[in-house]
Amino acid sequence: MQISLQQVVPDFFETGKANGSQLWNQDIAFSTGENVHIIAPSGSGKTSFIHFLYGLRKDYSGNILYDNNNIKNYDAEKFATWRQQNISIIFQDLRLFTQQTVLQNLEIKRLLAPYHKESRITAMAKRLGIESKLAKLCSTCSYGEQQRIAIIRALQQPFDFLLLDEPFSHLDENNRQKAMELMQEEATERKAAIILTDLKKIDYFKAERLLYL
Template sequence: MHVIELQQVLPEVFAGNDRITSDVWHRQLAFQKGQKYLVEAASGTGKSSLCSFIYGYRKDYQGILSFDGENIRNISVSRWVEIRKRSLSMLFQELRLFEELTAWENVQLKNNLTGYKKRSEIRQWFEELGIADKWDRKVGQMSFGQQQRVAFIRSLCQPFDFIFLDEPISHLDDGNGRCMARILTEEAARQGAGIIVTSIGKHLELAYDRVLSL
């Protein structure tokens, strides 16, 4: 996948609102592989909806959203499985971790599907992000900031052309934020992938190619 294109896309809930001012909604916009994007937004402007639309999780929008020129509404369930396994990674704001499983078990679920990372590589990320001692801790017993780091590591356990991160450091200190930015930059560069980060204020410090206002 090389281009994600939005053509006059608008959440249905915003239909009829003529006062929307946005670099994303109701515009012609293309996210290019290999580029870094920051989508800045106020709460309630639809940033999480944007992620869900692109991930194919929700379809309550107007306009056309396409991958390399193909309308994603035409993509079959089986192809979505492969896209989410090989081309598109997502770190949702609400994380979507299994609280009854340990940190390692949550990451292992993804990695078993893709076979992408060695256990030693994952262990190293746990070390670098300061959660090595939480490896066998149930996620439900961890702080939200610790859970964010687990979900981040899980999102890297697959090949991807684009990775979306919805408010990935809202509960992290600056040191862990910088560490996450470094790991993300290295992994995306290795794959020549695009990065799209959303934020309502605090955001990953990356060398963004474009900053968009939602």
């Protein structure tokens, strides 16, 4: 499985803004099994890049291909199947159902394309220190706890690519490492790729490629 970028430039970029980027306006591909670390300062289009890859936005020139299929041509049903089976994401803004419990937030994703049993949710929550929050409303959790919920949610499905958009911004060092370890274990189990974007280099993410946006 491969995600290929062909001369992708956001429509809203001013002329010359993409110059010097190792991703914008380049031909580049990511394959399953590899870890890619993308470092990007604020305003360089980091979140837009992740949203382009996930198919949430189409306001760019160039092409993004998944196994030679242009994702701009996917319809809503194809996107649904793709997001159930091939690609998972942790949004920078988390996107949780704040009026539902933590467990409901995780189950609604797990049930869609079950990769793990329900018991694995409890095990993961315990590992990341939010087991006691499972029955609580999501809105009552701190941002750091919500970040860990979003991480566990992304791991409930099969995937070839895991997209992470500043996934640790509100976690302490200890929790960052635990979360990263969990994600790398899960990706390895699926022989999947991790594409992580952050403002600065994260040392405990064992990336084969380091790219600057």
